[in-house]
Amino acid sequence: MDFARTVTERTLHLNTRLxxxxxxxxxxxxxxxxxxxxxxxxxxxxxxxxxCVKPQLAFYEALGLPGLQILEEVCSAARTLGLPVLLDGKRGDIGSTAAAYAQGWLTGPHAGDALTVNPFLGFQTLRPFLDAAIAHGGAIFVLVKTSNPDQADLQGHGVSEKVAAWISEANSETPAGRYGPVGAVVGATHPGELAKYRELMPRALLLLPGLGAQGAAPQDLRAAFHSGGTGALASASRAVQYADGLDVRASREAAKALRDGLNGAMD
Ligand SMILES: O=C(O)c1cc(=O)[nH]c(=O)n1[C@@H]1O[C@H](COP(=O)(O)O)[C@@H](O)[C@H]1O
Structure with a gap:
């Protein structure tokens, strides 16, 4: 699958940015x-x-082998439902180890269609992830400005901007109006910075985590989207899965309300 294209088509056909x-x-x-x-x-x-859906690997890894089996089942059920799978692993390591991570999470039995990656070890170390993603029509999402308050210890200060410049360059062969294989993670908790990152990375899909439990609200996220309402995915985990304890109807309603809230912000 072409992750960026499939997600964008889903956004347009189903009118959802969630x-x-x-x-x-x-x-x-x-x-x-x-x-x-x-x-x-x-x-x-x-x-x-x-x-799309975004399983965070930590919660499956925490269960040991049964967790990996559950992850495989979740990925397979998502695909049956037509949903692209973005694995949140925030992986990053020296190049040769990065290649093994890429094999595991972008091409192996538990693979997703896309993976979050950490650029802290240097841009060359992202290459094995990107090569694996391109070979399989997938994508990587590089941490640019994370949602947590303490990100400012290291992020911003020109560092996030440097990562954004690398992402923009990595997507430079993507035709205008489309999104490339390198997305960017920008916390939904930084609404005042979304316009800047949107402009710095015109062909990157932005992943905006922090909706709901971390305090971000759909109506604050307009600046992350292009005029047609494409180009970003706002993400919520606890606010959907545990909207009201384990009540699955409440999860459905929460997802619907977040989708509607995001759509309302596009008007
Ligand atoms: O890459 C991520 O998805 C991510 C990046 C970031 O900056 N902040 C962030 O919270 N996340 C992930 O997004 C999810 C947020 O969960 P909730 O706060 O429950 O919606 C968790 O799985 C986090 O690991």
């Missing part, structure tokens, strides 16, 4: 089977309102 995070917390369930079933139920309930 990425649903699937981050099942072990403590909320009786046992792994309960976690598995609830996560699959939330996925199915939220699917009509989602442009």
């Amino acid at each position: 990425c649903v995070g699937l981050d099942p917390r072990a403590g909320a369930y009786r046992d792994p089977e309960h976690l598995r079933q609830h996560t699959l139920d939330v996925l199915e309930a939220a699917a009509p309102y989602a442009a």
Whole structure:
């Protein structure tokens, strides 16, 4: 699949800019089977309102081998529902190790269509991820300005801008009006900075985490989108999966409300 194209088509055809995070917390369930079933139920309930889904690997890895089996099942169920899978792993390492991560998460049995990556080790170390993504029609999403308050210890100060410049260059062969294989993570919690990053990376899909539980609101995110309402995915995990305890109908309603809120912001 061409991740950027599939997500953009879903945005236009289904009128949704929502990425649903699937981050099942072990403590909320009786046992792994309960976690598995609830996560699959939330996925199915939220699917009509989602442009893509984003399982955070940490929550599956925390369960050991059964967690990886659940992850495979979640990815496979998402694909059956027509949903592209963006794995949130924030991986990054020296080049040869990065190649192994890329093999595992972009081409292996648990692979997603896209993966979040960390640029801290240098831009060359992102190459194996990008090569694997391009070979499989996928994408990488590079951390530019994360949603957490303490990101400012290292981010901003020209560093995020430098990462944005690399992303823009990496997408430079993408034709105008389309989005390239290198996306950017910019926290939805920084509404005042969205216009800047939108402009710095015209052909990058922006992933905007922080909707809901971290305090970001749909109506503040307009500046991350291009005029046609494309170019960004706003992401919520807890606010959908645990909208009201384990009530799956509440998850469905929360996904619908977030989708509608984002669409309202486009007007
Ligand atoms: O890459 C991410 O998805 C991500 C980047 C970032 O800057 N902030 C951030 O919260 N995330 C992830 O997005 C999800 C946010 O979860 P909620 O706060 O429950 O919506 C978690 O899986 C985080 O790991």
